[in-house]
Amino acid sequence: MFKKIAVIGAGSWGTALAISLSNKGHNVKIWDINEEHIKELEENRENKRYLPGIKFCDNLRTAENIQEAIKDVDIVLFSAPAQHFRNAFENALPYLKPEMVLINVAKGIEQKTLMRLSEIAFEKLPDAKYVVLSGPSHAEEVGLAMPTTVVSASNDLKLAEYIQDVFMTERLRVYTNLDVIGVELGGALKNIIALGAGISDGMGFGDNAKAAMMTRGITEISRLGVKLGAKIETFSGLSGLGDLIVTCTSMHSRNRRCGIMIGEGKKPKDAIKEVGMVVEGMFTTEAAYELAKKAGVEMPITECIYNVINEKIDAKEAVNNLMTRQKKHETEIFF
Known part of the structure; x- marks a missing residue:
């Protein structure tokens, strides 16, 4: 009907x-x-x-x-x-x-x-x-x-x-x-990782860097999501991994396009203006950074992107910070 x-x-x-x-x-x-x-x-x-x-x-x-x-x-x-x-x-x-x-x-x-x-x-x-x-x-x-x-x-x-x-x-x-919590968080937080993927592209990095950004990105999204009551399997689904893939790889994505311009050296505010529409990831990064601190969850990619869009560090420094972090076990999701 x-x-x-x-x-x-x-x-x-x-x-x-x-x-x-x-x-x-x-x-x-x-x-x-x-x-x-x-x-x-x-x-x-x-x-x-x-x-x-x-x-x-x-x-x-x-x-x-x-x-x-x-x-x-x-x-x-x-x-x-x-x-x-x-x-x-x-x-x-x-x-x-x-x-x-x-x-x-x-x-x-x-x-x-x-x-x-x-x-x-x-x-x-x-x-x-x-x-x-x-x-x-x-x-x-x-x-x-x-x-x-x-x-x-x-x-x-x-x-x-x-x-x-x-x-x-x-x-x-x-x-x-x-799983409303997981679906909402997956849809929101993937925009942060799309900004990062765009920054990587704008800096001239290749597929390896983008794959790393997406894979480790879904790991920290899952980490925060589970801490807030979501089911981990949701982040392997359409609103998690699916949405992350499409937003990190497509030029339809405002977040990726904005990130590309930042990676090329534009000021974040100028990149937003050039996109010409709302770039949700810029707002969500701010909120997720605070939410992660409040929940006591480690989100290194989110933290670096937060620092880049607030011009505390530049993109090159963010890459160095991520690549030289203390060594980890890959499946050390909740620690």
């Missing part, structure tokens, strides 16, 4: 999912806090700013305000950047009804509070029917209906399966998972 769905946030990922859902037959309304952007979407019937060339079908309409977007829907999908998720959720809160299923697709950790996005949602709405959708999924490819796999995660398996059915198409395959 087709559903009524509101999409809050009309960036590239929110638009791509809105296109996929509406093409499947669902009735979708999309809204964004940027009024001018919404007017452009309605006028052009495509997102020329973030996802050009992909036309909207008749099932995808824009909404003038958040109340209009959410009114009488079955599902509310939040696609605001991670650092704006709290504000988006609070704006929607007066119009949410208990029977609505809430999905979040942003990947990040809130700065200052160090909260995962589901923690923010449950703080505001303890009985929320909440699902996380994550995985290796560039908006540009989903919008074009290229084969993609993602994971639907919830503390309630029936909810995860419900969203699985809503999103599944011949080109978008959805798996389920009960």
Whole structure:
């Protein structure tokens, strides 16, 4: 049965999912806090700013305000950047009804509070029917209906399966998972490693360096995740290793592109400006660095990237610091 769905946030990922859902037959309304952007979407019937060339079908309409977007829907999908998720959720809160299923697709950790996005949602709405959708999924490819796999995660398996059915198409395959903590952390923390992979590329290093960055990166992601209550097997899945691979290797990745420019010698703030869109890894690095200290978990790659983007050390010094660390046993994950 087709559903009524509101999409809050009309960036590239929110638009791509809105296109996929509406093409499947669902009735979708999309809204964004940027009024001018919404007017452009309605006028052009495509997102020329973030996802050009992909036309909207008749099932995808824009909404003038958040109340209009959410009114009488079955599902509310939040696609605001991670650092704006709290504000988006609070704006929607007066119009949410208990029977609505809430999905979040942003990947990040809130700065200052160090909260995962589901923690923010449950703080505001303890009985929320909440699902996380994550995985290796560039908006540009989903919008074009290229084969993609993602994971639907919830503390309630029936909810995860419900969203699985809503999103599944011949080109978008959805798996389920009960490990919300692991799925959220995998999706957020891989952006840090993608920055590092980009820095490595920008410095002219080869495949060996990138493979090392990715492999040791997933190790420290897993280390923090397990300490915070996640299941280690989640980090071998779509929202862990899968998302890490795609974000570290693709030029669709804003985090990798930003890292490349930093590795080439650009100032971090100038690299962000040149990317022209939100680089979640810059915020997540700050939050993860603090979270790791608070949890007493060693995350050497995260620490080095934190120091580079805050201009405490340069990229060459970061490489030296990582390569000359005290020798370790490879599977010494939790020590």
